[in-house]
Amino acid sequence: GDSLRARAADVGRPFDIGTALAENPLLTDARYRALAGSQFSMLTPENAFKPQFLHPRRGVYDFRDADLLVRFARANGMKVHAHTLVWHEALPAWMREDDDPGEVRRTMLRHIAAVAGHFRGQVAEWDVVNEPMSDDEESYTDGDRGLRSEQSPWFGAMGEQYIDEAFRAAHRADPTARLYLNEYGVEEEGERWDALYDLVARLRERGVPIDGVGFQNHEYAPGDRVDPETFRGHVRDLAELGVGSRVSEMDVPIGEDEEHGRRTQADEMAGKLRVCLEEPTCTSFSTWGFTDRYGSTADTRVYPPRPADSLPWDVDLRPKPAYERLLAAF
Ligand code: XIL
Known part of the structure; x- marks a missing residue:
């Protein structure tokens, strides 16, 4: 059937569409597992590869x-984008x-x-x-x-x-x-x-x-817009140094206004994917998770805090406009 992954396989050069994944829902939630394995060609371990979990005591892995x-x-025939060896958090x-x-x-x-x-x-x-x-x-x-x-x-x-x-x-x-x-x-x-x-x-x-720079692309829908052309410029600057680029962790919490927020979320994600597809040195586009069901962050900028509406699938694993726009960006 149609999927982000099927579209990515058709772009005429190696290009991966990815997501961060957590091990618990992979074990317990069959629908999460099925979507993860069918929609994405690359996964980033959300936490499991961080030193805190892999190396809990000196020399004990x-x-x-x-x-x-x-x-x-x-x-599932997916690549692993491993994350991360050296970070000041999760130590x-x-x-x-x-x-x-x-x-x-x-x-x-x-x-x-x-x-x-x-x-x-x-x-x-x-x-x-x-x-x-x-x-x-x-x-x-x-x-x-x-x-x-x-x-x-x-x-x-x-x-x-x-x-x-x-x-x-x-x-x-x-x-x-x-x-x-x-x-x-x-x-x-x-x-x-x-x-x-x-x-x-x-x-x-x-x-x-x-080999490359990952641009995390954490955004916030009510905040200032980030012009995808600026990102394109950065990708080109790095290309001149012989260095590639990727969109590594995109998410766009919508804030208070659902209508505006979801539209902005879809625009921002699709705009970044489009630029990445157009720049030959940009090799993958990943969101930080794919469903709000297991979103890593409550949105504490709204009151009362609630699970952030920040990813292409909602808490019931229904696709949002962002998903449709990502598909259409290919
Ligand atoms: C986050 C995870 O999503 C959370 O579950 C965890 O509690 C903290 O780390 N930038 C990164 C990621 O590079 O590793 C972070 O992941 C989100 C921000």
Whole structure:
């Protein structure tokens, strides 16, 4: 039958349509499982590949939930976009306890070797470094070049070099996986994007094996619109550096006004997919989950907070206008 995945298979070049998936509903909800396996050609593990879950104690790994997702992908002919090796969130407490810089570095390298080694040949792509850019405006003008510093044990121990080392280690552990840096809030113009671009240029200059940048694309329907042409410009700027792009985690909570919100949600998603399809170096489009039924976030910006209406399928697994518009964007 018709599906996002069937349309993606028809675009005339490798192109994946993806979603983040969680293991619990895959086990318990047959309709969720059926939609996930039939609509998408790529999955991102929503949480199961994060260090907190995979590496709960030093040197002790638990791959059970992660392997379940990999088996689901294989059974359904889907690629795995693995997420994520180095991120300042979802860290087990013990990983923050090293204080010797050499120890911080060894812990990072061991984690990458063990985890990317475990999945070697089974995942197509890795988010090697997630969200390295700072939320602190001063870091864009002081010596940190916009990199997250206080919350990052690795920046503290190695400075910017932690990013080089992480990519090189991931490449050694799984030489055929495509390696990404994934970031939010870089779809628009501004110092955050400028700093990310400069970082990627330096990485390329130093021969770091980075294949692409993931643009998370978390939006909010009542907020300012994000012009997809700006995103196109960024994709082209990266292409000139020899670096690909993807839409990695799109979701658009609708806010209070359902009519306006759902229309905006559909427009934004379809607009981004369209640009991604038109740019040869943009290789996949993923939403962060596909149904509000298991949406990761309550929308706390509306009162009372309620499950965010942010994804193409609603809480009853009925397709919304966003789904129809994504189909039509192909
Ligand atoms: C989120 C998950 O969706 C939640 O279930 C979890 O509690 C926290 O992390 N950017 C990312 C993702 O790169 O890993 C985050 O996922 C959402 C924001």
